[in-house]
Amino acid sequence: MTALTPPSGDRFDAWADCVRDFDGVGLAGSGSWQVQGFGPTRESFETLLEHTRAESDTGRDLQDGHVHCDYFWVTDPDEVVVGFLAMRHSIDTDFLRTQGGHIGYSIRPSHRRQGHAARALGLALNHARMLGLGHVLLTCDEDNVGSIRTIESQGGDFERILIGKRRYWIDL
Numbered sequence: 001m002t003a004l005t006p007p008s009g010d011r012f013d014a015w016a017d018c019v020r021d022f023d024g025v026g027l028a029g030s031g032s033w034q035v036q037g038f039g040p041t042r043e044s045f046e047t048l049l050e051h052t053r054a055e056s057d058t059g060r061d062l063q064d065g066h067v068h069c070d071y072f073w074v075t076d077p078d079e080v081v082v083g084f085l086a087m088r089h090s091i092d093t094d095f096l097r098t099q100g101g102h103i104g105y106s107i108r109p110s111h112r113r114q115g116h117a118a119r120a121l122g123l124a125l126n127h128a129r130m131l132g133l134g135h136v137l138l139t140c141d142e143d144n145v146g147s148i149r150t151i152e153s154q155g156g157d158f159e160r161i162l163i164g165k166r167r168y169w170i171d172l
């Protein structure tokens, strides 16, 4: 079954294999935006791990524009890294309120259409409950059929379209 696994510093090869599969496109929820010149390199991996550990540490103050966030690898039963998911503890920035929402995710191209995104989102909702959130905002591009169906499969309640994004709420 699909699982949400904390990133592991020991599994560079598994992470890099997954990143390569994306070929630079659609890495939502991976945290890649925080790393200049991001790619499937050891340097990007180490930098990313530093950022993601800092962001998930609720004891640390973060710079403006950042919120605490738990990053996961989406893994399959063979522990292959099949994608990424980021669970933000809040949406207290203009960008997250209007565009980003609470949860970002992506599944590597070679492992799509196998139910991983839907199951990973379901697991993320359990994590959100554990964090004490009462509801979560999910957004996706108007034409992202895969994401629309993923969100709706997990009970997403459509609110409206804002800045080209469909907005959904899920009560927890």
Ligand SMILES: CC(C)(COP(=O)(O)OP(=O)(O)OC[C@H]1O[C@@H](n2cnc3c(N)ncnc32)[C@H](O)[C@@H]1OP(=O)(O)O)[C@@H](O)C(=O)NCCC(=O)NCCS
Residues within 6 Å of the ligand: 026, 027, 028, 104, 105, 106, 107, 108, 111, 112, 113, 114, 115, 116, 117, 118, 119, 139, 140, 141, 144, 145, 146, 147, 149, 150, 153
């Ligand atoms: C969107 C994405 C996460 C879907 O991942 P996935 O693992 O293939 O999705 P699932 O297999 O769990 O499918 C979930 C639902 O979406 C449907 N679906 C998935 N991709 C689809 C596509 N390209 N076209 C139509 N339907 C699609 C599935 O049939 C399923 O629908 P169902 O519940 O009615 O059967 C994946 O395509 C991706 O990573 N895209 C790039 C990044 C991205 O867009 N992330 C979301 C940002 S908001």
